[in-house]
Structure formats: structure tokens, C-alpha cells
Amino acid sequence: MPLYRDQGVVLRTHKLGEADRIVTLLTRGRGLLRAVAKGVRRTSSKFGARLEPFMVADLQCFEGRTLDTITQAETLGAYGPAISADYDRYLAGSVxxxxxxxxxxxxxSRELYALLVxxxxxxxxxxxxxxxxxxGYLLRAMSLAGWTPSFDVCARCGAPGPHTAxxxxxxxxVCEACRPxxxxxxxxxxxxxxxxxxxxDxxxxxSSSERERQQAAGIAAAYTQWHLERGLRSFSAPKR
Incomplete structure (x- = not known):
């Protein structure tokens, strides 16, 4: 089986059998990857902690017929512990x-990978x-995906702003003439x-106020979910 190396961000994991995990990653070169990490749930595992959510790792993998297998993982960004230790950071990271x-x-894309890291x-x-x-991530990720929001001119007719609708x-x-x-x-x-x-920036x-942040958060969430054409489960997690 072909052997390859890549860099990846761990997005989520779930159990497989008694000791293994299936790890979902966004990789730098191959995009979305689901691979098996064997034995990582054992206390003796040498790289189990390197394959937790929010971690960035240099990976060595074997190509498989259905799922690839991760054989080595070296930490490039140990962001998991700091994010998971704070509930607000964890909620944001999950989204x-x-x-x-x-x-x-x-x-x-490499741009999407770099933005995530x-x-x-x-x-x-x-x-x-x-x-x-x-x-900030949501808005810039939507822009990379080809859905750049317009906050300077009317999104429909291009009339110079600012427009508050x-x-x-x-x-x-949108301007008053185009406002639904x-x-x-x-x-x-x-x-x-x-x-x-x-x-x-x-x-x-x-320098923004709490009210401004709440309004902006509502727009960022609505804009993202509209273009993804589905809700994000992470937004429904209970707030502290």
C-alpha cells in the first residue's frame, strides 16, 4: 500500500472497536481525510494525545481500500488542551x-487549511x-468558499453604503430600494x-461593544448556515 505524509488538523474522532479511533482531519494536501488510528485509546499509545480535536499534526499514513491508516503523528500545533480547558473557547472551536x-x-484547499490553523x-x-x-473565521471561510459578504455597498445593486439593513x-x-x-x-x-x-483587523x-458583537455574531451565524444549506450542530450547544 502506498505510504504518504501530510499535515492535518483533527476535526473530530469517534471510537472504532476496543482500542482504535476513526479520525476526521482537514489536511493541507488532500483536503478532508478520514483515517484509522490503531491502538490510540490504549494508555500505552505513543501518539493518541496528538490525534485529539483541535490538534495539528504531521502525519504518515498508508492508503487503504476504504480508510487510510495513520502510522505516525508528530505534533505541529498543540492547541487542543488550551481550547478544551475553557468552555467558551471549546464552543467557538467546535463551530x-x-x-x-x-x-x-x-x-x-490550502487556503482553507491555513485559515483553520x-x-x-x-x-x-x-x-x-x-x-x-x-x-472572524466564519466570515473569512465563507469568503474563501466564494461567498464573500458585502458590507460596504448594496449586495444587490452595488449602491455605495454604508447600509444598515x-x-x-x-x-x-442592502440599500432601502433593495431591502426585502x-x-x-x-x-x-x-x-x-x-x-x-x-x-x-x-x-x-x-474596540466593539457587547451589543455590536451580539449583532455581528447573529449575522455571521445566519450567513454561514444559509450558504451551507444546513444548520451547524455546534451552535445548539448550551451556553455557559
Whole structure:
């Protein structure tokens, strides 16, 4: 069987038999990968902890007929313990990796992989509030997937903004002429925050208020789930 190496982020795991796991990863070169890690649930396993959710690893694998097998794993980013130790970070990380898996079901990309690694690194560092890391990732991931939201001009007719009405179905902020009935309106500062998150401008994002963050979070979640055409289970996890 062919042997290969790749880098991957562990998105989730589930048990297989008494001692093995099936590990779902977003890899740098092969996109979404589901592979068997044999014996990792034994206390004597040398690399079980390296294949937990939110970890980034350098992998050696064998190609199989149905599932590949991970034979070696070396840690590149030990983000799992810091994220899992804090409930708010864990919730944000769960949304991030679930979104990454959904986007990679079609075709992964190195850009999507790099964005995911950067988001988990920032989340684990703890210097940026988890909800901002999550929402920034969602907006930029949607942009990489070809669904860049518009927060500067009308998403429908291109009329210069700012426009405070938002339509996730139309792609972002909309002018009064294009605004569908019932479209929510945001505070001007919430639009500023959405622009900052999309651009990765953390200094601007950190200056936002709690109300602005809540409004931006609602739009980021709705926009993501609309384009994925399904809800994200991680959003339904109980808040602290």
C-alpha cells in the first residue's frame, strides 16, 4: 500500500472497536481525510494525545481500500488542551471545525487549511475573545468558499453604503430600494465590526461593544448556515 505524509488538523474522532479511533482531519494536501488510528485509546499509545480535536499534526499514513491508516503523528500545533480547558473557547472551536468539515466536503484547499490553523492558534492563545475568533473565521471561510459578504455597498445593486439593513440571502448589507421586507437593521458599529472581522483587523474588532458583537455574531451565524444549506450542530450547544 502506498505510504504518504501530510499535515492535518483533527476535526473530530469517534471510537472504532476496543482500542482504535476513526479520525476526521482537514489536511493541507488532500483536503478532508478520514483515517484509522490503531491502538490510540490504549494508555500505552505513543501518539493518541496528538490525534485529539483541535490538534495539528504531521502525519504518515498508508492508503487503504476504504480508510487510510495513520502510522505516525508528530505534533505541529498543540492547541487542543488550551481550547478544551475553557468552555467558551471549546464552543467557538467546535463551530470552527464543524464549519471547516462542511466546507471541505466538496473540495479542500490550502487556503482553507491555513485559515483553520490560524483560527485555532489565535483561539488557543486566549488574547482575542472566542466569539470574535469564531465570527472572524466564519466570515473569512465563507469568503474563501466564494461567498464573500458585502458590507460596504448594496449586495444587490452595488449602491455605495454604508447600509444598515442586512439580507443574508442577498449577500450582505442592502440599500432601502433593495431591502426585502423584514430584513434586520444593525447599529453602524456592528457593520464596522463585521468589516473588521472579514478583514482580520483585531484592533478594530476589540474596540466593539457587547451589543455590536451580539449583532455581528447573529449575522455571521445566519450567513454561514444559509450558504451551507444546513444548520451547524455546534451552535445548539448550551451556553455557559
Amino acid at each position: 470552527i471545525v464543524e464549519t471547516a468539515e462542511r466546507l471541505a466536503e466538496g473540495e479542500g 490560524g483560527a485555532l492558534r489565535t483561539l488557543a492563545a486566549g488574547r482575542i475573545p472566542p466569539e470574535l475568533v469564531r465570527d 442586512i439580507s443574508v440571502q442577498l449577500g450582505g448589507s 421586507p423584514g430584513s434586520p437593521r444593525l447599529d453602524p458599529g456592528s457593520l464596522t465590526l463585521l468589516r473588521a472581522l472579514l478583514a482580520g 483585531w484592533d478594530a474588532a476589540l
